[in-house]
Amino acid sequence: MNRRDVIKLMGGSTLLGSFGLSQSSVAETVRTLRAFPSTKRLVPDSSFQEANIWGFEGKVPGPELRFKKGEWVRVEFENELPEGSSIHWHGIRNLNGMDGVAGLTQPAVEPGDRFRYVFPLPDSGTYWYHSHAKTWSQVARGLYGPLIVEDPEDPEVDHDLVLMIDDWRLADDGTLEESSFGSLHDWAHAGRLGNWLTVNGESHPNIPVKQNARVRLRLINAANARVFGIALPTEGTLIAEDGFPRTHQLVNDITLAPAQRADVIWEMDSETTTFYEVRNGEPYPAFTLTPVESSEPRVAKRPLSQKPVAPPPDRIDVEIPLHMQGGAMGNLSEAVYHGKMTPIRELAQMHKKVWAFNGQVGDHHDALATLSRNQVASIEVFNDTRWEHAMHLHGHHFWIQTEQGEFLNGQRDTYLFSRGERAKLIFVADNPGLWLFHCHMLEHHEAGMAAVIEVV
Numbered sequence: 001m002n003r004r005d006v007i008k009l010m011g012g013s014t015l016l017g018s019f020g021l022s023q024s025s026v027a028e029t030v031r032t033l034r035a036f037p038s039t040k041r042l043v044p045d046s047s048f049q050e051a052n053i054w055g056f057e058g059k060v061p062g063p064e065l066r067f068k069k070g071e072w073v074r075v076e077f078e079n080e081l082p083e084g085s086s087i088h089w090h091g092i093r094n095l096n097g098m099d100g101v102a103g104l105t106q107p108a109v110e111p112g113d114r115f116r117y118v119f120p121l122p123d124s125g126t127y128w129y130h131s132h133a134k135t136w137s138q139v140a141r142g143l144y145g146p147l148i149v150e151d152p153e154d155p156e157v158d159h160d161l162v163l164m165i166d167d168w169r170l171a172d173d174g175t176l177e178e179s180s181f182g183s184l185h186d187w188a189h190a191g192r193l194g195n196w197l198t199v200n201g202e203s204h205p206n207i208p209v210k211q212n213a214r215v216r217l218r219l220i221n222a223a224n225a226r227v228f229g230i231a232l233p234t235e236g237t238l239i240a241e242d243g244f245p246r247t248h249q250l251v252n253d254i255t256l257a258p259a260q261r262a263d264v265i266w267e268m269d270s271e272t273t274t275f276y277e278v279r280n281g282e283p284y285p286a287f288t289l290t291p292v293e294s295s296e297p298r299v300a301k302r303p304l305s306q307k308p309v310a311p312p313p314d315r316i317d318v319e320i321p322l323h324m325q326g327g328a329m330g331n332l333s334e335a336v337y338h339g340k341m342t343p344i345r346e347l348a349q350m351h352k353k354v355w356a357f358n359g360q361v362g363d364h365h366d367a368l369a370t371l372s373r374n375q376v377a378s379i380e381v382f383n384d385t386r387w388e389h390a391m392h393l394h395g396h397h398f399w400i401q402t403e404q405g406e407f408l409n410g411q412r413d414t415y416l417f418s419r420g421e422r423a424k425l426i427f428v429a430d431n432p433g434l435w436l437f438h439c440h441m442l443e444h445h446e447a448g449m450a451a452v453i454e455v456v
C-alpha cells in the first residue's frame with residue numbers, strides 16, 4: 001500500500017454508517033476543547049518561575065471528560081496553538097476517522113482551524129486524550145487530559161480519583177527546558193526523561209479523602225518516556241489495566257509504562273498516607289491522601305464483584321513478525337528509509353532516525369500488515385535493542401503471550417517490552433481502518449518506531 005492508497009482509503013471511509021446512525025441524530029451537546037499556550041507554576045515556590053505550557057483549555061491536565069459506556073463523545077477541537085495539532089483518544093476502540101492521528105487518519109488541524117470529534121464509547125474504563133501531532137513536543141508541553149468511561153457495573157466507591165502522573169524536564173528556574181526538545185541523544189536513548197514529578201499537574205498533591213473510605217485510584221502515565229512504579233502503602237485490588245477488566249489481584253505496587261493505566265480499589269483508614277514513586281532511584285512522594293472526618297455514610301465494603309475477562313482466541317490467522325532494532329548501543333547498521341537502504345550514520349545525522357522495524361525506518365506510510373476483518377492477528381515482537389519500549393496499538397486491545405507461551409491476564413492497549421524480550425500481541429482485527437502501532441516513548445516513535453496496520 002502506498003501513500004496514495006492511504007489517502008484514498010481515508011476519503012472512502014464512512015464513519016457513522018457502520019453504526020447505523022445519521023449525522024443529525026448525533027448532533028447534540030458539543031463540548032469545546034481549545035488548545036492554547038498558557039503558564040503554570042510547576043515548582044510551588046515563589047523563587048521559581050512559572051513554566052510556559054500548552055494545555056487543553058490552558059490547563060494541565062486538560063478538563064476531565066467523563067461519560068457513560070455507550071454514550072457518544074462530541075468534542076469541537078479548536079487549535080489556538082502556533083502549529084498543527086490533533087486529539088487522539090487513547091485506548092478507545094474508535095472509529096478510524098476519529099482516532100486523531102495527524103498524517104494518518106486526518107490532516108493536522110492547523111492553527112485557527114477546528115475539527116469535530118464525534119464517536120461512541122464501546123467500553124468503560126480509564127482512558128486519556130492527548131495531542132497526536134509532533135507528540136514528543138506537544139505532549140511534553142502538557143497537551144493531555146483524562147477520559148473516564150463509567151459503567152453501571154463499576155464497584156461502588158466513596159471517591160473516584162483520577163491521578164495523571166507526568167515528569168517534566170525543567171530548567172533551574174522552574175521553566176520548561178526547551179533547548180533539549182529534539183535532542184538526538186534522547187531520541188536514541190530512553191527518550192525525554194524529566195526531572196520534576198507531577199500528579200494532576202501538581203507537585204506532590206495532598207488530596208482529602210473521607211476516613212475509612214473505599215477509593216478507586218485511576219492511575220494514568222502521561223509522561224513522554226518515563227516508566228513509573230507506584231508503591232501502595234497497603235495492599236490494593238488491581239481491577240483493570242488500560243481500561244479493560246482483569247482478574248482481580250491484590251498488589252503492593254503498580255508499574256506503569258508511558259500511556260498505560262491501572263485501576264486500583266484501595267481502602268483508606270484514618271491515617272495520612274503517601275504514595276511513592278519507587279522505580280526511578282530513591283522513593284519520591286507522588287501524592288498524599290489525607291483523611292477528613294465526615295458524618296456522611298461510607299459505601300458498604302462488599303467483596304468486589306469480578307467483571308468478565310475475555311479469554312484469548314484459540315487460533316491465529318495471521319502472524320506478523322516484528323524485529324525491533326536500533327538505538328544507542330544497538331546492532332542496526334543500515335535500514336530502509338523512504339525506499340532507500342541508508343547507513344545508520346546518515347539516518348541519524350541527516351534524518352534523525354535511529355530505530356527500525358524489520359529493517360525499515362517506520363513511518364505512517366507503509367502498512368506492516370493488511371488484515372481482513374475479524375482475522376486473529378499476532379504481532380510477534382522481538383525487542384532486539386538495549387532499551388525498553390512501550391508498544392501501543394490503536395483501535396484494538398490485545399492479549400499478551402509470553403515467550404514461554406503463557407498469556408498475561410486481561411487485555412491491554414500498551415505493553416512494555418523489556419530489553420531482549422520476545423512476546424506476541426494477539427488481537428481480533430474487528431475495527432476497519434488504518435491503525436498506528438508505535439512505541440509510546442514518544443521520541444522513539446518520532447525516530448522510527450512506528451508502523452501501520454490496515455484492517456479492511
Ligand SMILES: [Cu+2]
Nearest residue numbers: 389439441444
Ligand atoms: Cu521505544
